Amino acid sequence: MPMIFMGGSRDIFELPPHAIERICAIVAAEHGVLIGDAPGTDAEMQGLLAGYNYEHVGVFHAGAEPRNNLGDWAAYRIPPPDGAQGFAVHAEKDREMARRADFGLMVWDGASPGTCLNVLRLAVIKNPCVVYDTMRGTVSTVHNTVDWRAMLYHAGPDVRCDVEAHMSVDERLALVE
Template sequence: MRDPHEQFQDTLHKAQEKQPGGGSRRGALNMASIAVHAIGARGRGWLAQSKGLWKERRDTMAMIFIGGSRDIDVLPEPVIERISAIVRHEHGVLIGDAPGADAEVQGLLAGYGYEHVGVFHAGKEPRHNLGDWAAYRIRPPDGAQGFAVHAGKDREMARRADYGLMIWDGASPGTFLNVLRLVLIASPCVVYDTMRSRVTTTCSVADWRAIFERAGADVAREVIARMTAEERKAVAA
């Protein structure tokens, strides 16, 4: 049997080589149903429904980008259940090093003794790496300040991911932009909105726009200000 850490490194390397829209990405028509089961399900009935999918995928390690807002210091129970499902099925986790949701999720995964985790950071050392996992530095552009320092590592995690799980406080523009980055490359994302206690699965820009329209004018302005030209063009299309 292969060493779990070696398996994770091999899978992460393969994910790094994937290009948006490449042949290795799963068909978009099945994304919604697969994402809901792959990231976890509430209740035994829903888990039983996913049994067939798991049987088909048991030898495949999906890469899941988990992120969230810095103001979140307690993970909601449904999020803990979904992360527990990720651990049970031994999927890879891509996570940042920020305080808040990143640190809380790291603490949970470290408590499980989970090994299939990669921590992405912009500084010389991760701000948080609670499980002493493999760390990947994504250097920011010269002169980058504020949110731009960490935007590059977020884009890189989204690029490598098959799915996303975002714990959003209903206001954080960075977390919400990560949802967009995922759907732009056909990677579904489960969004847990702690402000509204709402769970949504986004599989398309239209799904993302529906949440965007409910977010409010202040949030919308901040999100638009942080978008790249390419991201603005994709949303406007």
């Protein structure tokens, strides 16, 4: 069963219609879904999947319990590194979902560094990711780091600096190769 890493920006509380259609196709094809527990896009996607009574979902979280698990699905705790704070608390669970995924589906506000880095994590291992960019009103598929750089270029210099500030050493090295 193909596994789809689904997620997006925490500031998005309404999924684009085309993303909803894509999620419906994932449900119809009975693909597995790997999703985080964050408010915003994760919770919106979980609500849609729960509305379908969809069973093939795993919720990944860093805390003792998921912040959101709207379908009461299997939950996978990926603990953060010792001393992790802020952004770093959730980054390891995102890396694990990318490792387990065959494909990605992200809804991005054109600014969220976490969502952008999740697309990079998939691009590095050459797993395609459909990106719904709500800021620009576009849909694209990122297949590799060249595509990812193009996506980031359109986001602007402030977003690029924020994304770079949140990259791990391994993610930086993957862009050099």
